[in-house]
Amino acid sequence: MKDTFVFLRTGVSGGTGTLSIRLSESLIKKGYEVLYICQEINDINNAENLKKLGVKIHKWKESKISNNLIQIYGSRKRYIFMTYSLNEFLLVESMKKYIHINNSILYVVHQYGLTKGYGVSNWLKPMLAIFYKRLVKKILNSERVIFMDDFIPSFTKKYYNLECNNMRSLIINLPMVVKKFDSNSVDNKLKLNIFNLLTISRAEFPFKGYLIGLIKEYNKLCEIYNDIELTIITFGQDVERINKEVNSLSREVKEKIHVYGQTSYSKLMNYFNKSHLYIGMGSTILDAANHSTPSLIVSQYTYDCFTSGFFHMQPNLLVAKENSYEGINTYIENVKNMGQKAYKELCIREYRTLSKNYNMNSFFDYLERDNSKSSDMLFSKYELTTYRVFSVIGQCVKLVRKNAIKERNK
Numbered sequence: 001m002k003d004t005f006v007f008l009r010t011g012v013s014g015g016t017g018t019l020s021i022r023l024s025e026s027l028i029k030k031g032y033e034v035l036y037i038c039q040e041i042n043d044i045n046n047a048e049n050l051k052k053l054g055v056k057i058h059k060w061k062e063s064k065i066s067n068n069l070i071q072i073y074g075s076r077k078r079y080i081f082m083t084y085s086l087n088e089f090l091l092v093e094s095m096k097k098y099i100h101i102n103n104s105i106l107y108v109v110h111q112y113g114l115t116k117g118y119g120v121s122n123w124l125k126p127m128l129a130i131f132y133k134r135l136v137k138k139i140l141n142s143e144r145v146i147f148m149d150d151f152i153p154s155f156t157k158k159y160y161n162l163e164c165n166n167m168r169s170l171i172i173n174l175p176m177v178v179k180k181f182d183s184n185s186v187d188n189k190l191k192l193n194i195f196n197l198l199t200i201s202r203a204e205f206p207f208k209g210y211l212i213g214l215i216k217e218y219n220k221l222c223e224i225y226n227d228i229e230l231t232i233i234t235f236g237q238d239v240e241r242i243n244k245e246v247n248s249l250s251r252e253v254k255e256k257i258h259v260y261g262q263t264s265y266s267k268l269m270n271y272f273n274k275s276h277l278y279i280g281m282g283s284t285i286l287d288a289a290n291h292s293t294p295s296l297i298v299s300q301y302t303y304d305c306f307t308s309g310f311f312h313m314q315p316n317l318l319v320a321k322e323n324s325y326e327g328i329n330t331y332i333e334n335v336k337n338m339g340q341k342a343y344k345e346l347c348i349r350e351y352r353t354l355s356k357n358y359n360m361n362s363f364f365d366y367l368e369r370d371n372s373k374s375s376d377m378l379f380s381k382y383e384l385t386t387y388r389v390f391s392v393i394g395q396c397v398k399l400v401r402k403n404a405i406k407e408r409n410k
Contacts, residue, residue: 003078003102005032008065008088012036012050012057013043014202015283016084016109018265021046022177023082024055026360037065045264062091066098078102080367086114086132087391089139094384096377105367106145109174109282111152111300111319114145115159116390131386133160138378140164146172146366149317173316174283175363181351182292185273186344195228195336198275198293200268200284203236210298213305214279215245215257217329222253228336231271235262276343277335279328281319285311289354294346296331307331310346312353 005027007020024034034055039062041047047057060068069077078100081092089106096104108114114136117128136156139145143166147153153167189196197218201208211234218230234242239261246257263271272291278284279296288295289311299306299320306325308314314321335343379387 002030002032003080004035004073006035006037006079006081008081008083008092009036009038010085010088011038011040011042012046013262017043017046018287019107019109019174019283020082021049021053021265023175023363024050024053025177026175026364028054030364043262045262045267049265065091066095069099076100081105082107084109084113086116086136089144090135090379090384090387093377093379103367104144106139107148107172108145108152108156109148111155113152114139114156128390129160131390133162135379135383135387136160137162137164140167140170142378143170144378146170148172148174151317151319171316172362172366173358174286174318175360176286176290176354176358178355178359179290181348182273183344185292186347188273189276190340190343192274192276193227195225195277196275197228197230197277197279197332198233198271198288199231199279200233200263200271200287201280203234203238203242205238205241206301206303208281209301209303210279210281210305211242212245212303214298214328215242215249217305217327217332218257219249219253221329221332222256224333225336228332229256229258231258231260231275233260233263233268233271277332279305279307279332283318285318286354286358289350292347292351294335294350296328298328299325310350312349315353315357 007024009016009020011017012020020036024036027034036050036055036057037060038057039059041059050057058068069079079102081101081104083089083092083104083106086106089104092101092104095101114132116132117125140162147167147170150171153171156162157164157167199211199214201211203211205212211232214230218228221228232242242259246254246259249257268287269291272278272288272293275293277296278288278293279298281298281300285295285297295311296307297309297311297314297318297320305328306320307328308320308324308326309331335346338346
């Protein structure tokens, strides 16, 4: 009998939420029982999609996870855990004393996923970097970590000044259930009188600050064209900043921008099918290609909207390449003014890039490797205790910052 596969995450939203949905669908088809354990249900649509697939969702406090698993599923159950952050991975390691964990996988999908201490106070940063460098090196050598693209391992290696020769073998592009290319959808778009732009993103700044830049660039396009519309699907802590930016525009432009809130993953197809061009970063680039829609990949951590080109031009990187930034409007105008044949060829090229590089096979090949040592404790009691101390300090620092921001905004 297969081990039970467990996703352990703070919530169910964002790209990791939709990634978990895709993986769950394939895992269940392969005969795995799948659990999803989180501390909050922050995306009802994603939670419902997981339930429809047959995933059992549990909202538990971290301190209760081991006992709850034993009480509900028995003490003999064996597990494979998937996490998306270093804190979650270390939590799983600490639970190996109580439950049978045959394998634990850390899938790093964010550039700061392993870089603890980045951006914190000067007095704390050196201590964090020294301590976590030791832990990260152990994780890399154990091959219990995988990366979604080329950029993250390179960034991690540079941050910690690490010598690690196996990083390239740990890159597994985000797995997708690749659909059949929909030529009818492309034909239907070409019949529309309005050229439609689409972006989907959490309102989380400055990480996704490109949303503000996109609105500004769209406003410039409207000075030239009157047949372009922009759809923004977004939610999160900074959504009011987006609304404020939209409301600052003229009535004519504002009426052509459509802002929607949290939307079910299964319903996004309706928006892709009406869009000629997708603009964004991360896993939504793959969703666009999977729905026969070309994408421009934008830069992160900036309030400008720069791109390094189409998805097919950088197949293994889902954010804009550093030092390759260009203004986005030239690309948008080129697509808008393409002939039908050129546009169809662009859609096919984007789809083939997805099909070649982002199917499920690589992930399951990794999952089925010999993991006979993965059940061993990777860290000492001292390391896990020190991690918990640093974690508490980090939470206190975040709380102080959050309260300071609230005071400034009063």
